[in-house]
Amino acid sequence: MRQERLVPLREYARRTGIPETTLRLYVREGRLHAVRLGRYWYIPVEGEGAREGLGRVFTLFTHAGGAGKTSLARDLGFELASRGYRVLLIDADPQANLTAWLGLDPSEVLDGETLLSVVEGRGLPGPKEAPLEGVRLDLIPANMNLAMAEVVIPTKTLGMVLLRTALMESGVLEAYDFILIDSPPSLGPIAGMAALAGEGLVVPVETSAKGVQALKAVLEVSRDYQKTLRSLRFLPADAPPFVRLLVPTKFDPRTLQDKRARALLEEIAEMATVSPALGYRPAPYKEAIDRGLPVQVVGDERLREEYRALGDAFLRMVGVDEGKPEEVS
Numbered sequence: 001m002r003q004e005r006l007v008p009l010r011e012y013a014r015r016t017g018i019p020e021t022t023l024r025l026y027v028r029e030g031r032l033h034a035v036r037l038g039r040y041w042y043i044p045v046e047g048e049g050a051r052e053g054l055g056r057v058f059t060l061f062t063h064a065g066g067a068g069k070t071s072l073a074r075d076l077g078f079e080l081a082s083r084g085y086r087v088l089l090i091d092a093d094p095q096a097n098l099t100a101w102l103g104l105d106p107s108e109v110l111d112g113e114t115l116l117s118v119v120e121g122r123g124l125p126g127p128k129e130a131p132l133e134g135v136r137l138d139l140i141p142a143n144m145n146l147a148m149a150e151v152v153i154p155t156k157t158l159g160m161v162l163l164r165t166a167l168m169e170s171g172v173l174e175a176y177d178f179i180l181i182d183s184p185p186s187l188g189p190i191a192g193m194a195a196l197a198g199e200g201l202v203v204p205v206e207t208s209a210k211g212v213q214a215l216k217a218v219l220e221v222s223r224d225y226q227k228t229l230r231s232l233r234f235l236p237a238d239a240p241p242f243v244r245l246l247v248p249t250k251f252d253p254r255t256l257q258d259k260r261a262r263a264l265l266e267e268i269a270e271m272a273t274v275s276p277a278l279g280y281r282p283a284p285y286k287e288a289i290d291r292g293l294p295v296q297v298v299g300d301e302r303l304r305e306e307y308r309a310l311g312d313a314f315l316r317m318v319g320v321d322e323g324k325p326e327e328v329s
């Protein structure tokens with residue numbers, strides 16, 4: 001039997017180059033077969049060779065600045081992409097560090113290429129390819145003007161789920177295995193919209209008293225986010241806790257204080273899964289930023305081993321078997 005797959009109309013338009021309005025006209029005139037599910041139209045496409053993406057969306061989240069959200073988006077994204085998963089990174093921070101750190105110049109990014117497009121009702125912009133050698137990593141970039149979203153989101157009905165619905169509508173869930181969203185260091189509207197776009201939060205926790213303090217607030221707001229998603233029927237009642245993975249960062253095993261922080265982390269391990277820690281290594285992280293590369297590319301073997309362990313922990317958390325995803329012919 002031939003496999004049929006439903007491609008969202010917008011994605012079909014992107015692929016074929018036929019404008020969406022023209023496609024809608026064809027559908028109305030009966031010249032193009034389309035299926036309506038909920039609010040959206042889909043085009044049944046026969047015998048597509050491509051494997052369906054896993055479509056798993058997670059948000060790097062904590063209002064603590066400098067905890068390692070952006071580094072984690074870049075380096076976990078790279079780790080998963082290196083294993084053959086199709087990865088999309090979304091820069092939801094007007095500071096646009098993720099964009100810059102992946103070798104793109106935020107000052108050359110147009111507003112319509114950022115999440116501002118989503119917030120203003122124009123849908124998800126097409127991703128760009130990060131200029132990396134050998135590994136495909138896609139990115140929806142940011143620029144400074146994304147800060148305007150902070151004032152626009154609260155004026156929209158269901159503004160907080162705009163990114164979630166845009167992801168559903170755009171076809172990226174079918175095109176990618178993992179979508180990682182880097183959020184700004186706040187609990188404001190953009191951070192909320194980023195958090196509500198996924199199935200859960202991945203929270204970097206700086207291994208210090210300050211980091212653990214921030215985590216308590218994150219756990220509290222995450223319960224509100226989960227409640228909101230449940231009430232809108234975006235999450236089942238039996239979904240796991242919204243904070244899905246804690247990643248201890250900047251861990252320096254030599255200091256007593258950090259050992260105490262680790263002990264604290266172990267205490268809260270019942271509330272969320274804790275991954276292996278990422279060590280404190282200022283030199284390679286600085287070099288990574290300077291060269292616009294993931295830290296594994298500039299770092300040593302021990303650092304790469306840290307990220308392999310983190311990748312394993314992440315995949316265990318999502319319930320995906322380790323190793324490459326199976327290709328369906």
Ligand SMILES: Nc1ncnc2c1ncn2[C@@H]1O[C@H](COP(=O)(O)OP(=O)(O)O)[C@@H](O)[C@H]1O
Nearest residue numbers: 065066067068069070071250279280281282285
């Ligand atoms: N494990 C680490 N060791 C040393 N420096 C780190 C580490 N992780 C991140 N950094 C550095 O700390 C700073 C803050 O990290 P960043 O990823 O920007 O955090 P956030 O996005 O949460 O603000 C950056 O300069 C980054 O290069």
Ligand SMILES: [Mg+2]
Nearest residue numbers: 069070093097
């Ligand atoms: Mg950041």
